Amino acid sequence: MRKAAMFLGGLALAGAYGALGAAPPSPDAVQKIVDTRVAHYKEIGKAAKGIHDEVGQDQPDLAAIQANARVIEALARQIPSWFPQGTGQQPGVKTEALPVIWEQVPTFKQRAAGLAGAAHQIAAAAASGNLDATKAAAANLGGACKACHDTFREKK
Amino acid sequence: MIRDDAPARRSIKLWDLPLRLVHWSLVVLLAGLWWTWRAGRIELHEQLGYVTLGVLLFRLYWGLVGSSTARFSHFVKGPREIAAYIRGGSPLQVGHNPLGALSVLLLLGLMIVEVGVGLFAQDIDGIEAGPLAQYVSYDAADAARGWHALLFNLILAVVAVHVLAILFYLVVKRDNLVGPMITGRKRIAEEIQPPAMAPFTRALIGIAISVFLSWWVSRGLRL
Numbered sequence: 592m593r594k595a596a597m598f599l600g601g602l603a604l605a606g607a608y609g610a611l612g613a614a615p616p617s618p619d620a621v622q623k624i625v626d627t628r629v630a631h632y633k634e635i636g637k638a639a640k641g642i643h644d645e646v647g648q649d650q651p652d653l654a655a656i657q658a659n660a661r662v663i664e665a666l667a668r669q670i671p672s673w674f675p676q677g678t679g680q681q682p683g684v685k686t687e688a689l690p691v692i693w694e695q696v697p698t699f700k701q702r703a704a705g706l707a708g709a710a711h712q713i714a715a716a717a718a719s720g721n722l723d724a725t726k727a728a729a730a731n732l733g734g735a736c737k738a739c740h741d742t743f744r745e746k747k
Numbered sequence: 748m749i750r751d752d753a754p755a756r757r758s759i760k761l762w763d764l765p766l767r768l769v770h771w772s773l774v775v776l777l778a779g780l781w782w783t784w785r786a787g788r789i790e791l792h793e794q795l796g797y798v799t800l801g802v803l804l805f806r807l808y809w810g811l812v813g814s815s816t817a818r819f820s821h822f823v824k825g826p827r828e829i830a831a832y833i834r835g836g837s838p839l840q841v842g843h844n845p846l847g848a849l850s851v852l853l854l855l856g857l858m859i860v861e862v863g864v865g866l867f868a869q870d871i872d873g874i875e876a877g878p879l880a881q882y883v884s885y886d887a888a889d890a891a892r893g894w895h896a897l898l899f900n901l902i903l904a905v906v907a908v909h910v911l912a913i914l915f916y917l918v919v920k921r922d923n924l925v926g927p928m929i930t931g932r933k934r935i936a937e938e939i940q941p942p943a944m945a946p947f948t949r950a951l952i953g954i955a956i957s958v959f960l961s962w963w964v965s966r967g968l969r970l
Binding site for chain 2: 649
């Protein structure tokens with residue numbers, strides 16, 4: 592499943608190489624891939640905010656938390672496919688994705704899976720109706736984001 | 748203007764203790780807020796932000812009911828008086844002069860907006876967020892983060908102008924403004940009415956109000 596996603600991502604980039612696959616993709620083509628993944632990360636951010644906001648309420652809406660957690664889980668499983676080879680930092684491309692992503696692919700995938708797992712636990716806890724467990728699970732979400740960003744995203 | 752042979756220069760109480768504490772705590776807080784942000788100590792940054800909010804709220808309160816030199820009604824002047832001061836045609840100033848008042852207003856205003864925006868700001872992951880970010884959209888909170896960073900640089904620029912102006916008074920006008928801001932007292936030759944100092948109990952009331960409001964905001968406006 593994840594391999595398939597990686598493969599599809601590769602295909603998308605191969606498409607960008609052009610019919611003969613001779614020339615490397617133009618910075619514009621790479622930037623498009625970067626922009627798409629940034630948009631995906633913003634969806635994750637929005638869902639994370641949704642969870643965070645609910646957890647802070649006096650009476651959190653568990654259904655809303657569950658829905659947002661499912662969104663994050665689904666997106667997190669796609670993360671490796673958003674980073675095909677050759678979409679890192681290069682002239683003409685603006686991205687915070689560090690080269691270490693492609694040097695440590697197994698670790699990178701593991702961290703992405705970590706986020707999916709953290710989101711899954713939130714969804715499961717919310718589905719069970721246990722507020723305390725939901726809050727505890729939600730508290731781990733930030734750590735899952737950070738675990739990846741500390742290593743693989745450029746610090747500003 | 749100030750001559751060494753001036754007769755009987757009196758020492759007057761110019762700045763009260765609460766005002767001086769506000770001033771120097773803002774200096775320390777500004778440095779601390781910058782450092783905690785650089786070091787990624789976001790929780791500490793937020794806590795310092797709440798302290799700053801309290802200090803600023805107190806300054807607003809003190810600007811209404813504090814000692815005369817702290818009151819906005821005392822030092823905020825219109826363009827005509829500011830122009831007269833620049834030309835050197837205005838009488839002796841006790842407290843902020845009409846031009847310096849602009850610097851006070853600008854710095855206070857910028858810091859209030861900066862803290863206010865920070866309350867709505869969030870990191871890009873939607874996790875670390877100001878206590879009021881829950882009331883706005885992800886995009887708004889994301890924009891607040893950008894403004895929060897931009898405004899800080901603006902504050903630094905105004906602080907630089909503020910410090911340069913103080914140096915100008917020290918070197919060119921031979922008027923040490925820093926000393927009185929530390930000791931609260933200034934030696935003045937002219938016969939003037941000393942500033943009216945507010946009682947300390949009034950400051951305590953303001954501190955209580957500021958601490959409560961800041962705490963309430965830090966809890967996301969929930970008691």
